[in-house]
């Protein structure tokens with residue numbers, strides 16, 4: 001089981017040599033996921049050695065260019081390299097036509113299937129679910145319709161207690177049900193209570209992503225108790241007027257959201273290019289929420305290590 005995020009772009013609308021526009025790669029239980037795809041994302045994927053042909057789910061938060069202008073380029077490169085495995089894109093409804101038109105204008109036919117799932121800003125929406133994980137979207141407060149995303153591991157299996165099992169000679173055919181938290185009856189009619197033969201499951205990890213958004217307490221129920229929260233912090237408090245005007249957040253506001261949502265750890269990103277250093281973002285946030293990290297391009301965070 002693995003669950004990590006790699007920041008591919010930590011900057012805001014204006015790219016700099018140090019900070020690319022927004023994109024993140026998430027590796028979760030053998031799923032390869034991309035969230036947002038700012039300009040130059042395919043180069044960042046190469047730079048950080050991420051096997052981008054394995055990416056099969058791409059989530060786009062909103063249609064500001066710094067969050068999706070890299071998507072046509074990435075899909076085009078996947079095509080040129082002979083991809084035949086489909087890609088599913090989750091994003092605002094207009095994105096489907098935008099991509100279609102772009103490829104049609106250039107006479108480029110994608111040789112793989114592009115599935116499209118439109119997102120909605122009407123509350124929480126389940127976008128993807130399998131045996132191990134669930135991915136949901138939820139509304140943010142920005143100038144155009146924008147959603148955040150949460151990747152949540154489902155409850156894991158109970159762990160067998162080898163000593164208890166050996167002592168009572170529990171046959172192997174019951175292990176499967178015990179691990180699921182069931183209490184089967186053996187051939188002698190005795191109930192094998194799973195609490196006696198197992199340890200509790202390991203904690204389920206979750207990652208929540210909030211970019212871009214004004215300070216918005218309504219999003220708290222959707223991100224509550226996340227192992228890791230990424231929240232944009234385009235500005236510092238001294239530019240709070242500008243933050244309000246542009247529907248962005250300050251470092252302090254992001255940290256208050258992290259505190260109120262009772263998350264384990266916070267990573268701040270989408271930093272405006274007006275700031276040459278990031279110490280002020282960190283110190284401003286840590287007054288409210290100690291366990292804060294500032295995103296850097298290439299930063300990898302393993303959720304198992306911060307849990």
Ligand SMILES: [Zn+2]
Pocket residue numbers: 062064142212
């Ligand atoms: Zn935006």
